[in-house]
Amino acid sequence: MTDENQPQMTRIQQKNRELILEGALGAFSANGFRGATIDQIAEAAGLSKPNVLYYFGSKDEIHKTLLTTLLDLWLAPMLGIDPEGEPLDEVLRYVSTKLQMSRDYPRESRLFAYEVLQGAPHLSEILGGRLRELVDQTVAILARWIDEGRLAPVDPRHLIFSIWALTQHYADFEVQVRAVLGPGHDPYAEAEIYLENLFRRMLEVEAGR
Template identity: 65%
Template sequence: MKPRPRTRIQRQNRDAILEAALEVFSAQGFRGATLDQIAAAASLSKPNVLYYFASKEAIHLALLGGLMDSWLAPLRALDPAGEPLAEILGYVRRKVEMSRDFPRESRLFANEILQGAPRMLDAIEGELKTLVDEKAAVIRAWGAAGRIAAVDPYHLIFSIWALTQHYADFDVQVRAVLGPGHDPFAEAGQFIEELFTRLLAPDARAH
């Protein structure tokens, strides 16, 4: 028997809970967050929250599941048939845009990893690793063919993650150091693209 479809109010309440939880989890981490905080942020009672989600962990898992799909989409879009440098720089650009547009999601993911990924380890060892292995093979083949500099593809991907997500996870620090009058994400995008353009130029290792 199929479950009954959610009513409009049920969809709105569920979305409100997830939005509130994203705000609370990204600020407090999983351990620091409470159902009371989530309920208050959602303008719902705690029993009402528990009607939609059995526990704080269930809410967290729902957020992480949606986040994994969004987080992997730019890497999935890297096209083996495309021009190598353009494909990699396109990935870099999309990651900078995600850090700019979804900073709470980035911090949620970072907090989960810092805690040892207790709720995401299966997805990381499964879906994430499979995708990274696939794209690493593409990047390695491009290097072997001389279409880009031959670099370790895994550490290239890790470097892209580190350089782009830093601007979401350490936004306060970045803005404090740069001071007023700067657009961190515009400046970062330009700098990071130039950095990887130089690194990946086919003759980069010849100098």
């Protein structure tokens, strides 16, 4: 909800904020929080350093704003799991969406990886609050499907961890993946087939059980 007492930003101000956050995404995902500088962000945004600091008081503020803004994007696929849907289809759709996000948003994935590797100083409250609540809700859905015999019995939380690890790897270690596969390979297209087969075999309920 917008604060009525808070002045509305002009189009130019909104555009400049977007330019700064876009520039910061490149700087932070490439260099991490410690390695990125205001000068790098300003150059990437096409703005002066004083202009950047007009909109954001510090590098820390830019980083926290960026992470918070991107978190909605990152959590959206889990929110899209339909409790009334076909269980295996819903899980496989989630896997596919997470892989597509790794393909389409590799910088965002690496940004979160950097943050977590540093102990998540800017995300600790969200990870232990909002994210945990969403994971708990998803675990409850998965556990119900397992109890109903509609998914093979697995630990729901570790299933979620596995999906994260096996999809985001292709963004976080894309250089390594492409180097190992060599030319002529599409990592994401090949991963789509492999991961669907892997999770289908893991979760599909055997006939007659």
